[in-house]
Amino acid sequence: MNQDERNRLAEEVLSNPRNQREEVQALQDTIYVIGGKWKLPIINSICNGNRRFREIERSIPGITTRMLSRELKDMEANKLVKRTVTPTSPVTVEYSPTDYCYSFADIILHMIKWGKDHRERLKER
Amino acid sequence: MNQDERNRLAEEVLSNPRNQREEVQALQDTIYVIGGKWKLPIINSICNGNRRFREIERSIPGITTRMLSRELKDMEANKLVKRTVTPTSPVTVEYSPTDYCYSFADIILHMIKWGKDHRERLKER
DNA sequence: GTTACCAGTATCATAGAGTATACCAGCAAT
DNA sequence: ATTGCTGGTATACTCTATGATACTGGTAAC
Incomplete structure (x- = not known):
């Protein structure tokens, strides 16, 4: 993954600082499904x-x-x-x-x- | 991540069928470090x-x-x-x-x- | 007739991941 | 003097994810 690609993904995924909560949620949902x-x-x-x-x-x-x-x-x-x-x-x-x-x-x-x-x-x- | 990028990564990461063991190992190492x-x-x-x-x-x-x-x-x-x-x-x-x-x-x-x-x-x- | 493969289930045991709750010392503000 | 912030510890407990071991019923091969 090059820097351009990473930036694009980051821009798509990470909204603004306000939505950190949402991101933690999303992360934890994923961990829940594929955890273990x-x-x-x-x-x-x-x-x-x-x-x-x-x-x-x-x-x-x-x-x-x-x-x-x-x-x-x-x-x-x-x-x-x-x-x-x-x-x-x-x-x-x-x-x-x-x-x-x-x-x-x-x-x-x-x-x-x-x-x-x-x-x-x-x-x- | 588009298909091209994915293929490139897959090619880089996934060697040949013989190294499935190694891949499982790598996966489990990662899980060990960031698990929980x-x-x-x-x-x-x-x-x-x-x-x-x-x-x-x-x-x-x-x-x-x-x-x-x-x-x-x-x-x-x-x-x-x-x-x-x-x-x-x-x-x-x-x-x-x-x-x-x-x-x-x-x-x-x-x-x-x-x-x-x-x-x-x-x-x- | 013994061994081996398939696709699992049953039972028991346990470490450690995670939770709950309270507490500490040091400082600031009211 | 009481409340609240900081950066954590201490203690006790739960619980569940994982492991170990054995077993099953059917089939086929030797």
Whole structure:
């Protein structure tokens, strides 16, 4: 992201000093939806093409079956993912991203970038 | 953020499918640093020009003195903010953002934008 | 018939994130 | 002398997000 682009976004997003309250609100709303340790990694995994439960599970080191199950339910309720069951035998379950889910792409990309830069910075010492 | 810009960022950040692990790592590192309910609102507040303890506190509805105190200590230890004491009487304490702190600007801007868009979406129903 | 994969659920335990409330010393203004 | 500001601490409590472990019912492969 270059400075021009950042300025444009800042101008679009940040209104005037008076609306700081509104901005904090917006920030906290977002944190509420994608907060916690696993939601963003899950969104990222599904947006990266993982669809099946175990596939998603394996793609996220450290997550437990229980947490994945809970988060996916939560995210399905919030229309972040779509759960499709195909009645093969045994049943095939697929999770797919919604448009809503993709609306976090920018945030996730920036967070991945930050994390990578962070590692680099640590290495340099 | 337009599609071109997004593609450029995606290309820069997302390597190839083989490095999904690394991406999850990067994402989780970032979540670890700015996770929780208050860190991002605090960073945002300080980057917006708030400097004094009570000033920051008042700018973030709902936060308690204790949480702000804890988080600021944590963030100072992690070089996210700088604490300056001026020996006036009584002493004046100022918190100021470091460059490191500003490196979250993009993420915060996008999260504020997401939160605002989210509210709009809810209104429309 | 044993092992392994799928998509989960059930149960129990726990650290630590977050809340509530009160309090402190130093100073200024009324 | 009382109220209110500053920059916090202290104590006690709740609660929920997360972790660990085990289990299930169906299927297929060896």
